[in-house]
Amino acid sequence: MLLNIDKVQKSYPGGRPVLRDVSLTLDHGQTLALTGESGSGKSTLLNLAAALDSFDGGEITLDGTALSPLDDRGRAALRRQSVSLVFQQFNLIPSLTVGQNLSFHARLANREDTGWSAQLAERLGLADLLTRYPENLSGGQQQRVAIGRAMAVRPKLLLADEPTGNLDETASANVLDLMLSLVAETGAALLLVTHSQDIAARLDRQAHLAGGHIV
Amino acid sequence: MTFAIVQALLSHWRRHRLQLATLLIGIALATGLWSAVQAINAEARASYQRASDQLALGLYDTLRDPSGTIAVDRYVALRRAGWQVSAVLEGPVRIAGRTVQVMGVDMVTYPALPAMTQTEQSDAPPDPSDMLTAPGRLLATPELAEHLKSQTELPPIVVSDAVPPDLILTDIGVAETLLNRPRQISRLVILPDQPRGVPALSEIAPDLQRVEASAQLDTQRLTDSFHLNLTAFGLLSFAVGLFIVNGTVGLAFAQRRAMIRTLRALGVSMRRLVWMITAELTLLALIGGALGLVLGFFLAGALLPDVAATLRGLYGAPVDGQISLQPEWALAGLGMALGGTFLASGHALFRLSRMPILTGAGVQSWRSSTSGQRFSFLIGTALITGGFAIGYTVEGLVAGFAMVGGILTGAALVLPYFLTLALSVFQRRARGPVAQWVWADMQAQLPGLSLALMALLLALAANIGVGTMVSSFRLTFVGWLDQRLTSELYVTARDDQQGKEIAQWLGPQVDAILPIRNVELTHETGPLFLYGVVDHETYRDHWPLIASSDSAWDRVLTDQAVLINEQLARRADLWPGDMLTLNAEHTLTIAGVYSDYGNPTGQAIVSMQQLDLIAPGAETRQFGIRVSPERATELAQALRDRFDLSRQAVVQQAAVKAQSLAIFDNTFVVTSALNVLTLGVAGFAILTSLLTLWTQRLPQIAPVWALGLTRAQLARLELLRSVLLAALTAVLALPLGLVLAWALLAVINVQAFGWRLPMFLFPVDWAYLFVLTLLAAAVAAALPALRVLRLPPADLLRVFANER
Known part of the structure; x- marks a missing residue:
């Protein structure tokens, strides 16, 4: 099992619980859509799985590594080596070019494969945009760069938080197709947070979060 | 409506308190550093003016002798001829480890002095008869009086705020004793309202030079460069402080773009907004400026003693070591704070005033x-x-x-x-x-x-x-x-006579005696001090010439030429080969130019024979003594014992150098x-x-x-x-x-x-x-x-x- 979320609890500062004994599993190569209302804790759960935030109770195990004992360095290493992230806001590094953004994560993880990066740039329609800066790209183009950056490292687990939430319908379909095909091709697992039932329906499994529980 | 807009505008500062503090500190620092320098300059200039007023300097023409000393006979001759002149004897004296200037005036004839009517910490102004009869009175500032109070051999001291710092004002008779210069006069003040029909000065005193009041050595003019340098530094500090203001205001305006856009969408005109932001900036500038004035006042207070020491050391300029709050200075500081704030904010305010109502509210666009x-x-x-x-x-x-x-x-x-x-x-x-x-x-x-x-x-x-x-x-x-400073010893005799005795006594004991004799002449560029030198290798080997013609020293020492200092060369644009007129009878070719750091006035060197021709009465009170270094200490003590000279009258080379370097280092403390x-x-x-x-x-x-x-x-x-x-x-x-x-x-x-x-x-x-x-x-x-x-x-x- 690649990801095992076991009875995880999380409260916001002030004590309001957001996740109550949430449990979830994800196998290698599997795709899972996490749906729920705004404020239901979807993004929080995704952040916990990405080792971006700490939880109050339970345990998360990623590729055999329990997250709760990890310190800041251990969490950073895990993010570098084992997971990739795609956010709704793209979150590219504004000071780097498209080409530098694409290869950034792979280089951080010492897994740069220039052939694979070039192939990704070609397939994502970014080959002619490599010297541009993110601010000069459209939303769809920026999200394709974010996906390229995430896939360039050949992650075991891709975590995506509303990756098409900021895009129009056409761009959204385009981006999702590309992401799913790349996930399938590399054998990565995908945990995707979405509001859209249509998108959720295209993934292997679905989980719905409500009232701090998986229902 | 106005209140609502003010509330909205001020809410930004409530949420960004650090930014507000930064802005105020930026204005305060800029104003503070600038104001400190201005306060120092203003205080120093006020001190010069005060000193000039307190001693009635620069008001009357004076008579001087090129030798530096006027004989009493000459004074008597002038008075008998009907000339209304008043005698002044002045010079430095070292008392209780401190060098002070003594100014002795003829209390009966000298123009009215504020010190004679305004005193402090004494029961009454000094009685003129006390001043004139033994043991006489010394007028000094409270600070100097405190320093001198342990000196029981001095006449009683009358404390007065109406004399310059580091100066003792007294009757000329008392000054003769203090300076050990009996029957000598430094200058004669020509009083106004001279009687008609008096003989021309050229008949009675052809050797005396009349110096017009306006041409007398003016401390303010001498120190102008020093103050300009300080002002330039103050301006630089002001500019550096304004960079903080500019950066902070730029960011604050950028962060308020969304609010401005909303206010405009709600019906507030841009004109009104610009006025209100201008008022807001004015208020901030005044608050920051006031803080800056406080900072500047304390900074100036801390720096002024060093500046005063520098000005005294470099120019002999009298400056009080205390700062006082002047309303003009405070107003000028607030003016600078306002001007600086608007200078630093002008561009951001202009851009804001031109911002279209539908423009984006992003904070990046300010970059x-x-x-x-x-x-x-x-x-x-x-x-x-x-x-x-x-x-x-x-x-x-x-x-x-x-x-x-x-x-x-x-x-x-x-x-x-x-x-x-x-x-x-x-x-x-x-x-x-x-x-x-x-x-x-x-x-x-x-x-x-x-x-x-x-x-x-x-x-x-x-x-x-x-x-x-x-x-x-x-x-x-x-x-x-x-x-x-190549001579091993420097000796200052009490008078010309003692100088001759010392020279005679030293003659067989030392390698060389180098008299240091000078007279003050007047040149179109200001005062010119003319020195005479004897022929000795000390000058030929060591005197640093920055420009010279062939055989410069040979020509000077054979009375054919003159050397001038760099200050005179640059001011008058005179270089080797040019002619220098020393007086009506003496014009010499310039053979060389020497560097002369730290001296604010022009200087020239001729042979001793030439000096005696130009100013026959020039005193011989100072000497450089060449002797083997190992004998210097012993000889210095022997001189003091033999001629009853003070420690300051016989100084070894190292001490002179140390003193010069101390003055130099003090100059750059500020x-x-x-x-x-x-x-x-x-x-x-x-x-x-x-x-x-x-x-x-x-x-x-x-x-x-x-x-x-x-x-x-x-x-x-x-x-x-x-x-x-x-x-x-x-x-x-x-x-x-x-x-x-x-x-x-x-x-x-x-x-x-x-x-x-x-x-x-x-x-x-x-x-x-x-x-x-x-x-x-x-x-x-x-x-x-x-x-x-x-x-x-x-x-x-x-x-x-x-x-x-």
Whole structure:
């Protein structure tokens, strides 16, 4: 099992619980859509799985590594080596070019494969945009760069938080197709947070979060 | 409606208290440093004026003898002929370890002095009869009176605020005793309302020179250059402080764009908004200015004693060591605060007033664009070129400062362009992804930091420039002292007679006796002190000539030529081969020009025979004695014992050098203090810029953190980034500082003081300054770095939140 979320609890500062004994599993190569209302804790759960935030109770195990004992360095290493992230806001590094953004994560993880990066740039329609800066790209183009950056490292687990939430319908379909095909091709697992039932329906499994529980 | 708008505008400062504090501190620092310098200058000038008024100087023509002393017979002859003249005897005397000036006047005939009617801490003004009858009275400031109170051998002291500091005013009879100069007169004051029909001065006293009141040595004129230098430094500090104001106001306006847009959408006119923001800025400027005045007052109070010591040492100018609050000074300071704030905010206010109602509210748009950077580069290049052009084509001190101002301002404007260029080169050469990101991120951060970095550039360049100037000056001065002060002993006799006795006694015991005799003449450029020298290898071998014709010394010592000091050469544009008129009968060819640092007046050297021809009565009271160094101490003591001379009357070479160096070092205490303060302000500018940019940092660092860098790594990188930018700025500041040093040494000093100095390089000092700069940058970045280190993940995650 690649990801095992076991009875995880999380409260916001002030004590309001957001996740109550949430449990979830994800196998290698599997795709899972996490749906729920705004404020239901979807993004929080995704952040916990990405080792971006700490939880109050339970345990998360990623590729055999329990997250709760990890310190800041251990969490950073895990993010570098084992997971990739795609956010709704793209979150590219504004000071780097498209080409530098694409290869950034792979280089951080010492897994740069220039052939694979070039192939990704070609397939994502970014080959002619490599010297541009993110601010000069459209939303769809920026999200394709974010996906390229995430896939360039050949992650075991891709975590995506509303990756098409900021895009129009056409761009959204385009981006999702590309992401799913790349996930399938590399054998990565995908945990995707979405509001859209249509998108959720295209993934292997679905989980719905409500009232701090998986229902 | 107005109240609602005010409430909305002020809400920004409530939410950004640090920004408000930064803005006020920026205004306060700029105003404070400027006001401190202005207060010092104003206080010093007021002291000169007070001294002049208190002693009735510069009001009446005077008569002087070229020898420096007027015989009493001459005075009697003038009085008998009907001339209304009043005798003055003045000179320095050392009492209780301190050198004070004694001014003895004829209390009966001298014009009314304020000190005779205004006194303090005494029961009544001094009784004129007490002043005139033994033991007489000494008038002194409360501070000097306190210092002298243990000297029981002195006549009673009357405390008065109406005499200049470090001066004893007394009757001429008492002054004769104090100065040990019986029956001597320094000058005669020609009183107004002379009777008709008196014989012409040329008949009764043809050897006396009449000096017009306006032509007398004017302390204010002499010290103008010193005060102009201080003002220039104050202006630089003011400019550095304004960089903080500019940066903070720019960011505050950018952050308020959304609010402005909303207010306009709700029906508030832009005109009304601009007026209200102007009122807001005025209020902030007044608050910051008031804080600055307080800061400036205390700073001036702390610096004034050193300035006073410098002015006394360098020019003999009387300056009180205490600062007093002047309403004009406070008003001028507030005016500068207002002017400076609007100067620094004008561009941001103008841009805001032109902002279309539907424009975006992003905070990034306040940053300068690439085209803006190019524009700055072009303006900067033009200013540098213009500065050099002025320096090369226009003469004068103001032109010199215009050149320095142009070069410094221009360099500050081209700095972002060169930094961007350097950063892009480093980014291209970087191997690892983190290094590549750091260089790229620095480029992105540059526009927000460029003003602080400009301030740092100016502060560093000023440090290097002024430091190089001072150190070059010191090195030259020490070498010059070694050359000029070659005699092993310097002796000052009480009078001409004792001088002759000393010379006779010393003759067989020493290698050479070099009389130091001089007279004061008048030249079109001001007072001219003419010295006579005897033929001795000491002069030929050691006297440093900066320009000379063939056999200069041979010609001088055979009465054919004269040597002049650099000050006179530059002021009168006289060089070897030109003629110098000493008086109606004596015009000599100039054979050489010698350097003469620290002397504000013109000077010339002729043979002793020539001096005796020009001024037969010149006293022989001072000598340089050449003797083997190992005998110097023993001989000095023997002289003191034999002729009952004080320790100060027989001084060894090392003591004279030490005293000269002490005066020199004191001269630059204020400059060094302002240097350090300016660097401190620049460091503070970096800190405030980093803090105000903080809100924009999170979106930059959050993605990198998410991709696997720890907060500790990011904090270290924050620190490194600031240190690298400061280091690059420091590297660029070095050539600028050297250009500034050259301008100070070759242009400003020549115009201000009349001497040109060679430039030396001090790499160790630069290395020290470089390390200090890196430390300052690290300290400035420590707080933001600590924030990154302690940043809760929740704050970083907020950057990714969909609802953001």
